[in-house]
Amino acid sequence: MTHALPTLPYAMDALAPYISEETLQFHYGKHHQTYVDNLNKLVPGTEYENMSLEEIIRTAPKWGVFNNAAQIWNHTFYFDSLAPATIPTLSEEFLTRIVEKWGNIESFQTAFNDVALKTFGSGWAWLVKRADGSLDIISTSNAETPLTDSSVTPLLTCDVWEHAYYIDYRNARAKYLENYWHVVNWAKVEERYNG
Ligand code: MN
Numbered sequence: 287m288t289h290a291l292p293t294l295p296y297a298m299d300a301l302a303p304y305i306s307e308e309t310l311q312f313h314y315g316k317h318h319q320t321y322v323d324n325l326n327k328l329v330p331g332t333e334y335e336n337m338s339l340e341e342i343i344r345t346a347p348k349w350g351v352f353n354n355a356a357q358i359w360n361h362t363f364y365f366d367s368l369a370p371a372t373i374p375t376l377s378e379e380f381l382t383r384i385v386e387k388w389g390n391i392e393s394f395q396t397a398f399n400d401v402a403l404k405t406f407g408s409g410w411a412w413l414v415k416r417a418d419g420s421l422d423i424i425s426t427s428n429a430e431t432p433l434t435d436s437s438v439t440p441l442l443t444c445d446v447w448e449h450a451y452y453i454d455y456r457n458a459r460a461k462y463l464e465n466y467w468h469v470v471n472w473a474k475v476e477e478r479y480n481g
Contacts, residue, residue: 287335287336287337287338288326289322289325289326289329289339289355289358290322291318291319291322292362292365294310294314294365295365295366295369296368296369296370298310298311298314298315300369300370301368301370301371301469304371304465304466304468304469305368305454305465305466305469306453306454308453308454309450309451309453309454312449312453313361313445313449313450314361314365317361317449318357318358318361318362318365321354321357321358321361322358324354325342325351325354325355325358328350328351328354329342329351332351333345334346334351334355339355339358339359340359340433342355343355343356343359343431343433343434344433344434348430352429353428353429354429356429356430356431356433357429359431359433360410360429360431360443360445361445363440363443364410364443364444364445366471366474367442367443367444367470367471367474367475368469368470368471369469369470369471369473369474370469371468371469374470374472375472375473376391376472376476377476380475380476380479383419383420383421383479384421386420387420387421387422395467397423398411398413398423398444399411399460399463399464401423401424401425402425402444402446402459402463403446403459403460403463404425405425405427405446406427407427407428408427408428408446408447408448409425409426409427409428409430409446409447410425410426410430410431410443410444410445410446411423411424411425411443411444411446412424412425412426412432412440412441412442412443413440413441413442413443413475414432414438414439414440414441415438415439415441415478415479416437416438417437421441422438424438439478439479439481440478441475441478441479442470442475442478444463444466446459446463450462
Protein backbone atom coordinates (compact mmCIF):
# COMPACT_ATOMS: atom_id res chain seq x y z
CA MET A 287 0.00 0.00 0.00
CA THR A 288 1.04 3.57 -0.59
CA HIS A 289 1.29 5.81 2.45
CA ALA A 290 -0.05 9.33 2.11
CA LEU A 291 0.73 12.56 3.90
CA PRO A 292 -2.37 13.27 6.03
CA THR A 293 -4.06 16.61 5.51
CA LEU A 294 -3.07 19.25 8.06
CA PRO A 295 -6.24 19.89 10.13
CA TYR A 296 -5.79 23.70 9.99
CA ALA A 297 -4.30 26.37 7.75
CA MET A 298 -0.51 26.76 7.59
CA ASP A 299 -0.73 30.14 9.37
CA ALA A 300 -3.28 29.00 11.99
CA LEU A 301 -0.78 28.42 14.81
CA ALA A 302 1.03 31.75 14.44
CA PRO A 303 2.63 33.51 16.18
CA TYR A 304 3.44 30.54 18.44
CA ILE A 305 4.35 28.25 15.53
CA SER A 306 4.82 30.17 12.30
CA GLU A 307 3.60 29.45 8.80
CA GLU A 308 7.23 29.07 7.71
CA THR A 309 7.85 26.42 10.37
CA LEU A 310 4.80 24.46 9.19
CA GLN A 311 5.87 24.83 5.56
CA PHE A 312 9.12 23.07 6.47
CA HIS A 313 7.99 20.80 9.30
CA TYR A 314 4.78 19.52 7.69
CA GLY A 315 5.46 20.31 4.04
CA LYS A 316 9.03 19.04 3.89
CA HIS A 317 10.03 16.92 6.92
CA HIS A 318 6.74 15.05 7.32
CA GLN A 319 6.45 14.65 3.53
CA THR A 320 10.00 13.27 3.33
CA TYR A 321 9.24 10.53 5.88
CA VAL A 322 6.23 9.55 3.76
CA ASP A 323 8.28 9.58 0.54
CA ASN A 324 11.10 7.58 2.15
CA LEU A 325 8.72 4.91 3.47
CA ASN A 326 7.08 4.59 0.07
CA LYS A 327 10.53 3.99 -1.46
CA LEU A 328 11.56 1.47 1.22
CA VAL A 329 8.56 -0.89 1.51
CA PRO A 330 7.79 -2.14 -2.04
CA GLY A 331 8.89 -5.76 -2.41
CA THR A 332 9.37 -6.26 1.34
CA GLU A 333 7.28 -7.95 4.03
CA TYR A 334 6.02 -4.47 4.97
CA GLU A 335 4.46 -3.84 1.56
CA ASN A 336 0.87 -4.64 2.58
CA MET A 337 1.05 -3.59 6.22
CA SER A 338 -0.65 -0.58 7.74
CA LEU A 339 1.57 2.11 9.23
CA GLU A 340 0.81 0.83 12.76
CA GLU A 341 1.65 -2.77 11.79
CA ILE A 342 4.99 -1.67 10.31
CA ILE A 343 5.87 0.26 13.49
CA ARG A 344 5.04 -2.73 15.70
CA THR A 345 6.91 -5.20 13.46
CA ALA A 346 9.97 -3.58 11.89
CA PRO A 347 13.38 -3.61 13.60
CA LYS A 348 14.43 -0.20 14.88
CA TRP A 349 16.13 1.35 11.87
CA GLY A 350 15.32 2.37 8.26
CA VAL A 351 11.73 1.30 7.73
CA PHE A 352 10.82 1.69 11.41
CA ASN A 353 12.31 5.19 11.66
CA ASN A 354 10.36 6.53 8.70
CA ALA A 355 7.09 4.79 9.64
CA ALA A 356 7.30 5.90 13.27
CA GLN A 357 8.15 9.47 12.27
CA ILE A 358 5.09 9.59 10.00
CA TRP A 359 2.90 8.38 12.87
CA ASN A 360 4.52 10.67 15.48
CA HIS A 361 4.20 13.74 13.25
CA THR A 362 0.55 13.06 12.37
CA PHE A 363 -0.11 12.67 16.10
CA TYR A 364 1.79 15.89 16.86
CA PHE A 365 0.04 18.02 14.24
CA ASP A 366 -3.32 16.59 15.38
CA SER A 367 -2.35 17.54 18.96
CA LEU A 368 -2.31 21.21 17.97
CA ALA A 369 -5.02 23.71 17.07
CA PRO A 370 -5.43 27.47 16.71
CA ALA A 371 -5.22 29.09 20.15
CA THR A 372 -8.46 28.84 22.14
CA ILE A 373 -9.41 28.98 25.80
CA PRO A 374 -8.91 25.40 27.01
CA THR A 375 -11.93 23.70 28.56
CA LEU A 376 -11.29 20.47 30.41
CA SER A 377 -13.90 18.01 31.62
CA GLU A 378 -14.21 17.41 35.36
CA GLU A 379 -12.93 13.83 35.04
CA PHE A 380 -9.86 14.71 33.01
CA LEU A 381 -9.01 17.64 35.27
CA THR A 382 -9.28 15.29 38.28
CA ARG A 383 -6.74 12.94 36.67
CA ILE A 384 -4.30 15.83 36.21
CA VAL A 385 -4.84 17.16 39.73
CA GLU A 386 -4.37 13.75 41.39
CA LYS A 387 -0.99 13.39 39.67
CA TRP A 388 0.43 16.92 39.56
CA GLY A 389 -1.78 19.10 41.78
CA ASN A 390 -2.85 21.54 39.06
CA ILE A 391 -2.55 22.29 35.35
CA GLU A 392 0.42 24.64 35.77
CA SER A 393 2.43 22.00 37.65
CA PHE A 394 1.57 19.45 34.98
CA GLN A 395 2.79 21.81 32.25
CA THR A 396 6.00 22.49 34.20
CA ALA A 397 6.61 18.74 34.61
CA PHE A 398 5.90 18.12 30.91
CA ASN A 399 8.22 20.94 29.83
CA ASP A 400 10.91 19.62 32.16
CA VAL A 401 10.77 16.19 30.49
CA ALA A 402 10.76 17.84 27.05
CA LEU A 403 13.70 20.07 27.96
CA LYS A 404 15.74 17.15 29.32
CA THR A 405 15.11 14.99 26.25
CA PHE A 406 18.70 14.86 25.00
CA GLY A 407 19.14 15.58 21.30
CA SER A 408 16.14 14.74 19.11
CA GLY A 409 12.98 13.21 20.49
CA TRP A 410 9.47 13.60 21.81
CA ALA A 411 7.71 14.33 25.11
CA TRP A 412 4.39 12.54 25.65
CA LEU A 413 1.44 12.67 28.00
CA VAL A 414 0.19 9.08 28.22
CA LYS A 415 -2.64 7.18 29.90
CA ARG A 416 -1.72 4.03 31.77
CA ALA A 417 -3.95 0.94 31.94
CA ASP A 418 -5.46 2.03 35.27
CA GLY A 419 -6.52 5.37 33.76
CA SER A 420 -3.76 7.37 35.46
CA LEU A 421 -1.66 9.88 33.55
CA ASP A 422 2.10 10.02 33.11
CA ILE A 423 4.76 11.89 31.13
CA ILE A 424 7.38 10.03 29.14
CA SER A 425 10.15 10.90 26.70
CA THR A 426 11.21 9.01 23.57
CA SER A 427 14.40 9.45 21.51
CA ASN A 428 14.62 10.03 17.78
CA ALA A 429 11.73 8.18 16.10
CA GLU A 430 10.83 6.07 19.15
CA THR A 431 7.11 6.07 19.84
CA PRO A 432 4.83 4.91 22.68
CA LEU A 433 2.79 3.10 20.02
CA THR A 434 5.15 0.14 20.56
CA ASP A 435 4.33 0.05 24.30
CA SER A 436 0.96 -1.65 24.79
CA SER A 437 0.79 -0.52 28.44
CA VAL A 438 0.25 3.13 27.52
CA THR A 439 -2.10 5.18 25.34
CA PRO A 440 -0.52 8.39 23.99
CA LEU A 441 -2.67 11.50 24.53
CA LEU A 442 -0.44 14.45 23.64
CA THR A 443 3.03 14.95 22.23
CA CYS A 444 5.55 17.72 21.72
CA ASP A 445 8.19 17.32 19.02
CA VAL A 446 11.54 18.51 20.39
CA TRP A 447 13.61 17.82 17.30
CA GLU A 448 15.32 21.12 16.43
CA HIS A 449 13.44 21.27 13.11
CA ALA A 450 10.22 21.77 15.14
CA TYR A 451 11.34 25.11 16.57
CA TYR A 452 14.61 26.36 15.06
CA ILE A 453 13.03 28.76 12.54
CA ASP A 454 10.91 30.48 15.23
CA TYR A 455 13.02 30.08 18.36
CA ARG A 456 16.54 29.19 17.15
CA ASN A 457 18.14 27.21 19.99
CA ALA A 458 15.61 28.32 22.65
CA ARG A 459 13.74 25.06 23.21
CA ALA A 460 12.35 26.37 26.53
CA LYS A 461 10.68 29.32 24.79
CA TYR A 462 9.12 26.99 22.20
CA LEU A 463 7.81 24.78 25.02
CA GLU A 464 6.35 27.77 26.84
CA ASN A 465 4.45 28.88 23.72
CA TYR A 466 3.49 25.33 22.73
CA TRP A 467 0.70 25.38 25.35
CA HIS A 468 -1.08 28.21 23.51
CA VAL A 469 -1.82 25.84 20.63
CA VAL A 470 -2.48 22.52 22.37
CA ASN A 471 -5.74 20.93 21.21
CA TRP A 472 -7.21 19.91 24.58
CA ALA A 473 -10.41 18.63 22.97
CA LYS A 474 -8.28 16.15 21.01
CA VAL A 475 -6.33 15.14 24.12
CA GLU A 476 -9.59 14.37 25.94
CA GLU A 477 -10.99 12.54 22.94
CA ARG A 478 -7.90 10.29 23.02
CA TYR A 479 -8.24 9.84 26.79
CA ASN A 480 -11.87 8.76 26.41
CA GLY A 481 -11.13 6.76 23.25
MN1 MN B 1 9.42 16.90 13.61
